[in-house]
Amino acid sequence: MVHEIAITVSNLTKKYDEQVAVSNATFEVPLGAICGFVGPNGSGKTTTIRMLLGLIKPTFGSATVLGHEIDRPEKYLSQVGAMIEGPAFYPALSGEENLHVLATLGGFPGSRVKELIDTVGLTGRGNSKFKNYSLGMKQRLGIAAALLPNPQLLILDEPTNGLDPAGIHEIRTLLRELAENGTTVFVSSHLLSELEMISEYLVMLREGNVIFSGLISDLLEAQQSQILVKPEFETDSDRLVAVIRSAGHTVEVKDGLLYVLVPEHFSSEINRLAFAAGITLQSLTPMLPTLEETFFDMTGGQA
Amino acid sequence: MIKVLRAEARKLRRPTLALPTLAAAMGLTALTTSLLYLLIDSPSGNGREGIRVSAKQLSLPDGVVYSFQSAATLLGVIALCVFAAQTAQEYTYGTLRNLLLREPSRMKILLGKYVAMSIFAFLIVLTSAAISIGLSFALASDAKVSTVLWTSLDGKSAIVHALANALLATIGFGTLGMILGLLLRSPITAISIGVIWLLIVENLLSAVVKNADKWLPGMQLGVVAMGGSLSNAYSRALGVAGIYILIGAVLAAVLFKRRDVAN
Numbered sequence: 001m002v003h004e005i006a007i008t009v010s011n012l013t014k015k016y017d018e019q020v021a022v023s024n025a026t027f028e029v030p031l032g033a034i035c036g037f038v039g040p041n042g043s044g045k046t047t048t049i050r051m052l053l054g055l056i057k058p059t060f061g062s063a064t065v066l067g068h069e070i071d072r073p074e075k076y077l078s079q080v081g082a083m084i085e086g087p088a089f090y091p092a093l094s095g096e097e098n099l100h101v102l103a104t105l106g107g108f109p110g111s112r113v114k115e116l117i118d119t120v121g122l123t124g125r126g127n128s129k130f131k132n133y134s135l136g137m138k139q140r141l142g143i144a145a146a147l148l149p150n151p152q153l154l155i156l157d158e159p160t161n162g163l164d165p166a167g168i169h170e171i172r173t174l175l176r177e178l179a180e181n182g183t184t185v186f187v188s189s190h191l192l193s194e195l196e197m198i199s200e201y202l203v204m205l206r207e208g209n210v211i212f213s214g215l216i217s218d219l220l221e222a223q224q225s226q227i228l229v230k231p232e233f234e235t236d237s238d239r240l241v242a243v244i245r246s247a248g249h250t251v252e253v254k255d256g257l258l259y260v261l262v263p264e265h266f267s268s269e270i271n272r273l274a275f276a277a278g279i280t281l282q283s284l285t286p287m288l289p290t291l292e293e294t295f296f297d298m299t300g301g302q303a
Numbered sequence: 304m305i306k307v308l309r310a311e312a313r314k315l316r317r318p319t320l321a322l323p324t325l326a327a328a329m330g331l332t333a334l335t336t337s338l339l340y341l342l343i344d345s346p347s348g349n350g351r352e353g354i355r356v357s358a359k360q361l362s363l364p365d366g367v368v369y370s371f372q373s374a375a376t377l378l379g380v381i382a383l384c385v386f387a388a389q390t391a392q393e394y395t396y397g398t399l400r401n402l403l404l405r406e407p408s409r410m411k412i413l414l415g416k417y418v419a420m421s422i423f424a425f426l427i428v429l430t431s432a433a434i435s436i437g438l439s440f441a442l443a444s445d446a447k448v449s450t451v452l453w454t455s456l457d458g459k460s461a462i463v464h465a466l467a468n469a470l471l472a473t474i475g476f477g478t479l480g481m482i483l484g485l486l487l488r489s490p491i492t493a494i495s496i497g498v499i500w501l502l503i504v505e506n507l508l509s510a511v512v513k514n515a516d517k518w519l520p521g522m523q524l525g526v527v528a529m530g531g532s533l534s535n536a537y538s539r540a541l542g543v544a545g546i547y548i549l550i551g552a553v554l555a556a557v558l559f560k561r562r563d564v565a566n
Contacts, residue, residue, distance in 0.1 A: 047565075054407055055400055055564040073407040082404055088397030092319045105310040106405035145401065 005064075006031045006153050006184035007052060012061035014047050020208050021047040024061065027203045027213035029186055034179045036195035036216070037188040039205030040299050045188045046085055048205070049155055053082055066153055078106070081151035083159060087142025091131035095122060095141045098130055099148065108148050116144040121170060135162030143171065154178060156187045160194060172198055196291040206299045216291065223289045223297070227267055229258040232280040243277045244270060264288075307406055307415020308422075314389070315423050324385055324423075325430055331377045332431040333438055336370035340442035362449040364457035368465035371435035375469040375528030378431055379476030379521075380501060382424045386477035387493035389420060390484030400564050409560045417481065424473045432466055464530060471541075472528035476501075478548050479520065485555040520547040 007029040014021045022044040029035045039045050050056040052065055054073025068075035089098040099113040117126040120140040125133070133141065139162050146154055154175075160168045168191070175185050175198055189195050195202070195216075202219060204212040212219055231240050234256055241258060244251050247269070250261040260270060264286035274281050289297070315321060339350060343358055350356040351373050361369060393399040406412055443450045452458055483493040501521040509516040516522045517535055523544035531537030 050400075050563075050565065053400075053404060055403060057563060073403075077404055077407050080404070084400055085397070088401060090314060090317075090392075090396060090398060092317055093314070097313065097317075101310045101313050102401055102405050104313060105306055105402060107306055148405075 004031050005029065006033075007063065007065055007186060009048070009052075009063040010061060012048065012051060012063050013059050014044070014051060014056060015059045022051070022058075022205075023208040025205070025208075025210045027210050029184060029201065029203070031184050032179065032182050033201050034175060034185040034187065034199045035201035035203060036192075036199035037186060037203050037205075038190075038192065038195065038295060039188075043205040043299075044208040045205055046157060049082070049084055049157055049186075049188070052155065053077070053080070053084070055084075076153075078149060079152040080155065081146035081149055081153075082155040082157075083142040083146045084155075084157045086158065086161060087138045087145070089130045089138070089141060089145075092129060094127045094129055095133065095137075095144075096126035098141065099145060102145055102148055106149060112148060112150075116147055119147065119174070120144045121167070136164060136167050139163055140167070143174075151183060153184045153186065156185070158189055159187060160189060160191055168194060192292040192295050193290070202291075204295065204298060211298055219294060220288050220291065223294050225261075225263050225286065225288050227260045227262060227264070227270060228283070228285040228287055229260055229270060229274075229281060230256075230283045231258075231274070232282045236279045239277065240274060240279050243273050243279070247273055259287075304411045304415045304418070307411055308419045310402075311389075311416050311419035312422075315419060320385075321423075324381060325427060328378055328381050328427045328431045329434045331381075332371065332374040332435045335374040335377070336435045336438040337442065339370045339373070340439070340446040340448070343446045343448075358446055358448045361443070361446070362452060364452045364455055365461035365465075366448065367436055367439055367450070367453035367458055368432075368461050370439060371432050371469065372465055372529050374431065374435065375428075375465075375472055376476075376521075376525045378427055378469065378473050379524055379528065380498060381427065382420075382473045382477035383480035383483075383497045383501070384494050385423065386420050386480035387484040387497055388480075388490040390416065390481045391488055391490040391493045394488035394566060395490060397566055399566075403564060410556070413556060413559055417478075420477060420481070421474050424477050425470055428466065428470045428473050432462075432469070436462065468530050468537075469528050472524045475524045475527065475544055475548055476521070478552060479524075482548075482551040482555045485559050518543065520544055523547070 005028050009025050009027050012025040013023055025048060037045055047056060051058050052063060052070060054070055054077065063070045066076045066079055093101070096113055096117060099116065100110060103110060103113055117123060120143050122137060122140050122144070125137060130138065130141065139159065143156065143159055146156060160171055163171060172194060175187065179185055187195070199216055201214065202212065202216045203210060229240065231237055237253070237256060237258065241251050241253060244260055252259045267284050267286055271281060271284060339356060348355045356369065360366060393402065402412055403409065440450060480493065480497055483497050484490065487493045487496065505519045505521045508519060509522060523540040526532050526535045526540035527537065527544060531540070
């Protein structure tokens with residue numbers, strides 16, 4: 001069956017007694033994309049992921065994964081790799097032995113274990129017991145387990161937790177390579193700058209509700225852009241503020257720098273206004289809000 | 304289900320589980336057997352609950368398995384601990400979600416685990432029987448016990464029956480452990496409640512409530528392991544234990560199938 005959408009979620013809801021964990025969530029994840037999944041702690045990300053994997057039954061609503069309804073996980077899980085809420089393994093078994101348990105269960109060749117141990121950078125440590133692994137090594141093993149089926153869809157919950165900057169860079173590269181080879185990656189993370197670097201799509205949750213889903217570029221473009229203006233002489237600052245305000249624009253002054261809340265193409269107008277007032281500008285920098293700023297703005301400043 | 308069974312076997316054969324468990328089972332059997340023969344003339348008794356088992360009784364065809372049958376309930380307690388721990392640990396480690404991602408059929412997971420642990424229980428019973436019977440032959444002459452009838456057809460039949468009954472009882476105890484593991488989702492809680500119930504609560508209840516020994520699940524399995532007792536017939540004990548296990552297993556299986564995996 002050919003499908004262009006990896007995940008479709010329609011009014012998906014999960015209630016625990018009176019508490020709503022996920023409320024009428026509706027979004028889509030295109031096939032072959034890297035899609036970020038963000039939201040403050042307790043916003044319903046993990047519950048949504050568990051419902052997509054058939055671990056939790058929704059209270060109501062529906063969803064499909066790789067074209068199959070989520071109430072039939074046996075239809076699609078052989079093509080899905082996932083790491084949910086951190087790596088979970090048997091402490092007394094080695095990393096390799098833990099992967100062998102899952103490979104045996106999934107019917108994957110044993111040779112895949114060694115291959116994945118190398119892929120995630122655990123070469124030489126595969127025979128150490130899981131309980132002796134550092135947090136970063138455990139995380140790498142979790143990613144290896146998720147990659148066991150050579151998945152068409154990879155779902156990762158905070159994959160860079162506990163990794164050092166080099167490890168984060170390796171995972172970022174790995175996810176990009178997987179996406180280039182056609183794997184859809186659905187990844188939740190609190191490292192929004194990382195997501196901004198690798199994701200094209202984004203689903204944002206707040207208190208169980210989807211508050212944005214779509215292209216990250218569309219989200220950022222819809223935000224208020226600004227131009228950072230710095231006069232050559234600091235003594236001109238007040239006069240420059242007055243000139244720009246008199247032209248009808250909003251200006252905020254922070255640490256001697258002027259932030260003019262206008263779209264990027266207003267740079268030339270600001271330059272002209274300053275020139276006409278006899279003020280020389282040292283720099284004029286258009287700035288789009290970062291994903292992190294947008295996230296805080298949309299989620300009301302929750303971490 | 305074969306894939307689940309093989310995956311489970313990888314976990315069960317880990318040295319930190321398999322070796323201590325087998326050592327404990329063999330040690331307990333060896334201790335029970337040694338005490339039976341070394342204390343044969345002791346006025347305080349040499350058998351279960353202080354009863355005296357004479358050399359004449361042990362010289363009968365089923366004397367060869369007397370000590371093994373006495374140890375069978377202890378093997379059952381070991382099986383209860385293993386089954387409970389292996390089941391409940393999937394919740395405490397959070398590994399159940401990994402298993403369900405690779406084998407979404409919860410019933411296959413449950414059945415595969417059960418068969419794998421039952422095979423492990425069979426190995427425990429078999430090695431313990433070998434230790435017990437071997438030691439019985441070794442200690443018999445010093446205790447003036449004749450082994451002539453042990454090797455007769457009746458003796459061999461007694462060994463087969465004792466093995467089958469011990470296996471049945473051990474898997475029965477293990478099933479109770481698995482049910483507790485599924486219901487309580489914590490190895491420590493499941494093992495504590497299981498062991499306290501079997502070794503303390505049932506004995507207290509049978510002492511104060513008339514005929515309680517004919518209804519308590521652990522005692523029925525003990526009777527099955529012994530091949531029946533004077534006060535409780537083998538078939539009755541097997542039937543009562545079977546009803547407990549069936550009800551518990553259905554309840555646990557339904558819960559396992561329907562419950563959200565949220566940890």
